[in-house]
Amino acid sequence: MTNNKITIAIDGFSSTGKSTVAKQLAKELSYVYVDTGAMYRAITLYAMRKGYIKSDSFDVPGLIKDLPSLNLKFVFDESLGYAAIYLNEENVEDEVRTLEVSQYVSRVAAISEVREKLVAQQQEMGLEKGVVMDGRDIGTVVFPNAELKIFMTATAEERAGRRYKEMKEQGQDVNYEEVLKNVTDRDHLDTTREDSPLVKAEDAIEIDNSALNIEEQFQKILQLSQDTIAAQKI
Numbered sequence: 001m002t003n004n005k006i007t008i009a010i011d012g013f014s015s016t017g018k019s020t021v022a023k024q025l026a027k028e029l030s031y032v033y034v035d036t037g038a039m040y041r042a043i044t045l046y047a048m049r050k051g052y053i054k055s056d057s058f059d060v061p062g063l064i065k066d067l068p069s070l071n072l073k074f075v076f077d078e079s080l081g082y083a084a085i086y087l088n089e090e091n092v093e094d095e096v097r098t099l100e101v102s103q104y105v106s107r108v109a110a111i112s113e114v115r116e117k118l119v120a121q122q123q124e125m126g127l128e129k130g131v132v133m134d135g136r137d138i139g140t141v142v143f144p145n146a147e148l149k150i151f152m153t154a155t156a157e158e159r160a161g162r163r164y165k166e167m168k169e170q171g172q173d174v175n176y177e178e179v180l181k182n183v184t185d186r187d188h189l190d191t192t193r194e195d196s197p198l199v200k201a202e203d204a205i206e207i208d209n210s211a212l213n214i215e216e217q218f219q220k221i222l223q224l225s226q227d228t229i230a231a232q233k234i
């Protein structure tokens, strides 16, 4: 039997709801979901714990030296309904979501050696297809031949509002202004970095979800996925 599974790449600005729709899609299609942002976040957490990143300094060579010994993996978590990120055998799924990690992660993601390691691992995870991967460079660098590429956008205010609500619900002590600043700072760093900046792949389908609710967005992308899968069978 031929394998009709496809690779679905979902890229876009931070807090556009990429992971929400990617998880829904993976579940519906029985595909594997890979949150590549969690991998950059786990390396950032490691650098913070080791003292390589401090508020006023960043020992980049120190972090690069440790990269070969860092082990990242995803382990399916029944209660979450998706895979949690593990750093050297420790479940760090919650810890990588803090505002502190968010504040440093773009700097870590700008390091070419970090990207090289993570892109190689991501490509390996997608070898068999049947994956929904979300990030910033999935359609441009990780899987330039992905059968379906989605590029998600929404206004910075809309994204900060959603993120703020989510963090409050998780019990984090944040205010809207600092979340908005984090969103716009990350947009700037992610789009202007030299290595693999966030850009829309030429063949990606852009979806501005400022005015879409989660269900409408899911249905729209599910339809695109099913059409693409059906086209593979011809």
Ligand code: DC
Pocket (backbone or CB within 6 Å): 014, 015, 036, 037, 038, 040, 041, 105, 106, 109, 134, 135, 136, 137, 138, 186, 190
């Ligand atoms: O999707 P996220 O907010 O969890 O991503 C965290 C950071 O990691 C984001 O600011 C940019 C970076 N990132 C990246 O450079 N490439 C990816 N494929 C995924 C994330």
